[in-house]
Amino acid sequence: MAEDLGTTEREIIAQRQKKAEALRALGVNPFGNGWQPVHLAADVVARYGDAPATEIAKDPGAWSIGGRVLAVRSFGKAAFLRVRDRSAELQVWVKRDRVGERAFEVFKLLDVGDIVGVEGPATRTKTGELTIEATTFTILTKALRPLPEKWHGLADVEQRYRQRYLDLVVTPGVREVFVKRARIISGIRRFLDERGYLEVETPTLHKPEEAGGAAARPFETHHNALGLDLKLRIATELHLKRLVVGGFGRVYEIGRIWRNEGIDRRHNPEFTSIEFYQAYATYDDLMRLTEELFHRLAVEVTGSAKITFDGQALDLTPPYPRVSMLEVGARVLGLSPEDALAGRGLAEALGRAAAREDVSGSAWKLEQAAKKSPGEAIALAFEIFGEPQLPKDRPTFVVDFPLATSPLSRRRDADPRLVDRFELFVAGMEMANAFSELNDPTDQRARFEAQMKAKAAGDEEAMPYDEDFVRALEHGMPPTAGEGIGIDRLTMLLADAPSIRDVILFPLLKTRE
């Protein structure tokens, strides 16, 4: 990129470097340190609020703030600066007769984008704006490159993602998204800590046989000294359940997950998940916990349980409706749940569904499903026909998952063809996935064996057989329920960001030539 500098930009940088030298000549280090602001812009705002100029004049204070200059309106011997620090924006008034000749010479070398330090009393200008009337002024850091245009800012989304530092400086609302993200994560921590959960960290480098816990292709890497092929984790599940075996009855991990899949508005190759496990709970308990968590986060982060996502109003007030994957999946195929689970008439029903005009893109998948298990076919029918019909104004729990889609879930006592599992859908996105955990080691072996068969048959997302995990289960894992939530998607929801790249500071992009 540096080689692509246009003449103009090169000139701008040269001009600013000359100004930096001029600052040195004035005894000001253009990249100095040691100057510390005593206050934040927000302190000044909080102190005076809407107080009139006469009130402020009685107690104008001696403020000291540092920040980036976003705009300059200059009048020759005085100027107004818009300065932003980490807390807020504040106007600064630099007048030659207040700051003195020398500081004013420094001011003349100021460019928009520079970092400055100012001290002085507060006042309110004729137009009513709270302002620091500088008595001292210095440039702390010279910006050699110009900021994007002040009015339109950065419109090029590619540049916004590649140069997020600029995006944060000039694009309104970006900073707030990441503040919300931080509050969501700390809110989840608080919520779980209050309930006696212990936060843990498990390996992100997995041996090939450990890289399970979800249906996804992992990234591959290698440890040189050990001569060991490794994979980046695709889930934290299997290690967290080992910890439940070990006696941590309530554990969670917030951490990075990598999946070697496509990239789109809802998928980034690396993303952050929260998984938590609670001994002696069932998936039904977790539904209530999830409702409570989502409701509380919405109120904490947005101020209300009623939010808007992508133009759609959503109410996160519990309870959330439940939709049966089995019933809907069977119904859209024109079958009874019993017939669908037993596979009676399933192939014909899938053929009819594939022939429908509204499924052109998914037709081949429906045809493929006829070769798979009834459970997988039901799940697919639900995904294609049922998901688009889920309520749009409310979160929805999807329940009654067929066994075949869930190699780590506990079978339902009342019907072993199903598992005790739910997924939470909000705004068309899968936000959470939870189930009562399979703790019968013999059944777990059978499930892993089925995964091995699927892998042998070409399913690249099938899980490896994790022998040590089964061994852990053989030592006894208490009845447990566990859940995973995608932090990025949750942030999208609560920050009303329609693309996952808007909630990841540095989303993965290709290298530019």
Place this chain on the structure above:
RNA sequence: GGGCGCGUAGCUCAACUGGCAGAGCAAUGGACUCUUAAUCCAUAGGUUGAAGGUUCGAUUCCUUCCGCGCUCACCA
């Protein structure tokens, strides 16, 4: 990976049917001590994403490539 769209000055955008690449902001010089996209005068700034092709002539048409967005497929 497929389809559609986009890429012009540091930034935001123009340029008709193929006919001298242009404006605003930023910058530079000047005026200005209550501005809010400050204002006024002047100046400078370009490998039109890259490489080919068609043409007297290409920002414009064609091909390939690079990057980004939307979408489909895969997935959370």
